[in-house]
Amino acid sequence: MNNPERTSSRRGEIVAEATDIWKSYDGGRVEVLRGASVRVREGELVALWGASGSGKSTLLHLLGGLDTPDRGTLRVCGLDPRGERERLTLRRHLLGYVFQLHNLVPDLTVEENIRLPALALGASAKAMAARVRELAERVGLGHRLAHRVQDLSGGERQRAAICRALMNSPRVILADEPTGSLDEQTGETVFALLRELARSQKAAVVLCTHERRYAEACDQLLRMRAGRVEETR
Amino acid sequence: MFAASLTRLRYLSLAFTNLRRHRLRALIGVAGIAFGVAAMLAILAVVHGAIGMFERILNTDSDYLVFERKVSDLFFSSVTPAQLAAVRARPEVAEAHAMLFGIVSADGHPVITCFGLEPSDPRLRRAQWRAGSADDFGVRPGEVFLGTRAAEFLEARPGDKVEIGRGEFVVGGIFRTENGFEDGGVFMALPDAQAFFHRENIASIVAVKLRERGLGPQFKAALEAEQPGVMALENREFSQNYNSFKILHVTAWAVGLCAFVLGGLGVANTMLLSVFGRIRELAVLRVCGFSARQVGALVMAESAALAALGLVAGLALGAAVLALLARLPDLQGYLSARLTPGVLVGIVATAFLTALGGALYPAWYAARIQPAEALRYE
Numbered sequence: 001m002n003n004p005e006r007t008s009s010r011r012g013e014i015v016a017e018a019t020d021i022w023k024s025y026d027g028g029r030v031e032v033l034r035g036a037s038v039r040v041r042e043g044e045l046v047a048l049w050g051a052s053g054s055g056k057s058t059l060l061h062l063l064g065g066l067d068t069p070d071r072g073t074l075r076v077c078g079l080d081p082r083g084e085r086e087r088l089t090l091r092r093h094l095l096g097y098v099f100q101l102h103n104l105v106p107d108l109t110v111e112e113n114i115r116l117p118a119l120a121l122g123a124s125a126k127a128m129a130a131r132v133r134e135l136a137e138r139v140g141l142g143h144r145l146a147h148r149v150q151d152l153s154g155g156e157r158q159r160a161a162i163c164r165a166l167m168n169s170p171r172v173i174l175a176d177e178p179t180g181s182l183d184e185q186t187g188e189t190v191f192a193l194l195r196e197l198a199r200s201q202k203a204a205v206v207l208c209t210h211e212r213r214y215a216e217a218c219d220q221l222l223r224m225r226a227g228r229v230e231e232t233r
Numbered sequence: 234m235f236a237a238s239l240t241r242l243r244y245l246s247l248a249f250t251n252l253r254r255h256r257l258r259a260l261i262g263v264a265g266i267a268f269g270v271a272a273m274l275a276i277l278a279v280v281h282g283a284i285g286m287f288e289r290i291l292n293t294d295s296d297y298l299v300f301e302r303k304v305s306d307l308f309f310s311s312v313t314p315a316q317l318a319a320v321r322a323r324p325e326v327a328e329a330h331a332m333l334f335g336i337v338s339a340d341g342h343p344v345i346t347c348f349g350l351e352p353s354d355p356r357l358r359r360a361q362w363r364a365g366s367a368d369d370f371g372v373r374p375g376e377v378f379l380g381t382r383a384a385e386f387l388e389a390r391p392g393d394k395v396e397i398g399r400g401e402f403v404v405g406g407i408f409r410t411e412n413g414f415e416d417g418g419v420f421m422a423l424p425d426a427q428a429f430f431h432r433e434n435i436a437s438i439v440a441v442k443l444r445e446r447g448l449g450p451q452f453k454a455a456l457e458a459e460q461p462g463v464m465a466l467e468n469r470e471f472s473q474n475y476n477s478f479k480i481l482h483v484t485a486w487a488v489g490l491c492a493f494v495l496g497g498l499g500v501a502n503t504m505l506l507s508v509f510g511r512i513r514e515l516a517v518l519r520v521c522g523f524s525a526r527q528v529g530a531l532v533m534a535e536s537a538a539l540a541a542l543g544l545v546a547g548l549a550l551g552a553a554v555l556a557l558l559a560r561l562p563d564l565q566g567y568l569s570a571r572l573t574p575g576v577l578v579g580i581v582a583t584a585f586l587t588a589l590g591g592a593l594y595p596a597w598y599a600a601r602i603q604p605a606e607a608l609r610y611e
Binding site for chain 2: 061064066067088091092093097099103104105106107108112116117119120121122123125164168
């Protein structure tokens with residue numbers, strides 16, 4: 001079940017691939033991933049579905065270069081995210097992150113938050129403003145750009161976080177339980193937006209979720225249990 | 234190319250945003266630097282002003298100062314009549330004025346500077362005479378001439394008897410000069426001063442005016458060869474080498490630097506608090522594509538902004554303190570704040586170095602934040 005060849009029969013360039021990944025914490029006492037493999041093609045919506053502690057967030061973090069595996073092979077957009085330089089390139093140009101708790105910077109306005117990835121690149125103010133407005137209007141936050149994060153509802157914050165993830169037009173979006181802290185209706189709205197925006201931007205999405213309905217709505221569903229990808233669809 | 238570099242630095246605008254977000258914390262950092270700047274400014278301006286006043290006492294209308302060789306303080310310098318005569322005999326010399334310094338006290342005033350002068354001394358002609366005149370100086374033995382400040386605190390008028398030290402003198406006149414030491418001091422005829430201070434026929438210094446300034450090296454070499462007990466220094470050379478000035482100068486910088494170190498610790502504390510309180514936020518910046526160097530630079534830029542604000546506030550505060558000190562009745566005339574470009578550059582450089590030094594560890598710490606660790610426990 002862990003063979004990546006069997007996880008997808010779709011065509012398209014592979015944008016992220018993890019093969020036989022092992023990861024443990026606390027000096028090896030806590031084994032989180034035990035030979036997990038995953039392959040993501042361009043524009044594809046992939047769900048890592050499983051209970052808490054199954055290793056899905058860890059696998060996502062490894063794909064995003066937020067952590068390094070003990071063993072196994074990683075390749076994202078042709079780069080190995082274990083190298084510092086490669087990680088920086090990935091974060092700046094090729095990856096976008098959405099977290100369960102939005103992780104927006106408090107006291108900054110929605111606009112200031114969304115443009116952070118472009119600021120890291122030194123984009124021009126004009127280009128940043130146009131891109132921020134385009135994205136914010138797509139998610140219905142056009143009228144909220146000057147508001148501070150703390151003035152937003154949970155759903156609005158997550159929509160702002162999605163805009164931030166898409167700011168530099170990444171090829172892959174890594175979303176860790178983006179609906180996990182939202183009520184059902186808001187969660188559905190956010191999921192729909194994420195899917196629609198990713199498709200319109202031609203970005204692949206790797207989505208960690210423990211909610212089956214979101215997992216089943218994805219192009220590829222990878223069920224994780226005890227550190228392995230056990231079941232694929 | 235320059236425009237491209239500026240564009241790459243646009244992220245530093247976040248530093249100002251962060252200061253705006255944490256106003257109280259920023260204010261504490263700014264206050265630390267501002268107090269350091271104000272203290273340094275006030276101390277250096279006052280000390281340099283005092284040195285300047287003393288320099289002007291010595292340098293009045295002269296090119297060279299002659300005094301006893303290897304003496305640590307001019308108050309202990311003894312130029313003998315033979316040495317004075319040798320100075321006056323030099324062909325390069327146009328004028329030479331012997332002067333004896335002494336410190337005395339009066340009731341309620343522990344320090345009064347006494348100047349034993351010759352009647353030809355140029356400072357007598359230059360003073361504004363409120364009572365009496367330069368022509369009266371040295372005519373009647375036992376007379377003293379008071380600066381206006383000294384006359385005020387001794388509550389003396391011309392003709393009054395005043396007690397100075399262990400002696401009683403008649404006030405022969407009152408003059409005003411811009412120099413605080415002179416205006417709060419006493420002029421007396423050189424023989425009277427020599428008798429009063431038990432230094433018969435001795436002068437502390439001789440102020441020499443040359444026929445031509447270019448004759449200076451020749452004068453110095455010849456005099457020092459002829460009179461090995463004295464040395465002659467050009468005014469500027471004297472200011473740079475006089476031990477008391479050096480000690481004052483070094484002490485002022487040392488005290489000022491101590492104030493800055495305290496300010497720097499304040500900045501370090503502010504920036505550490507700022508970094509520790511924003512670990513998750515800094516991790517998010519790393520996730521958004523900020524490099525470790527950019528995150529560190531952001532912390533340094535915040536600190537530099539604190540230094541700039543603290544510098545402006547500190548200069549304003551220091552100027553206000555100096556203005557206030559100058560208005561204090563007890564200090565009137567004694568305080569002549571003097572700010573040189575060198576002092577200003579030193580203060581600006583120290584402010585930035587202190588602030589950036591204080592931010593080094595917080596910046597290093599911020600740059601090392603690993604996003605995965607910081608975000609794992611959400």
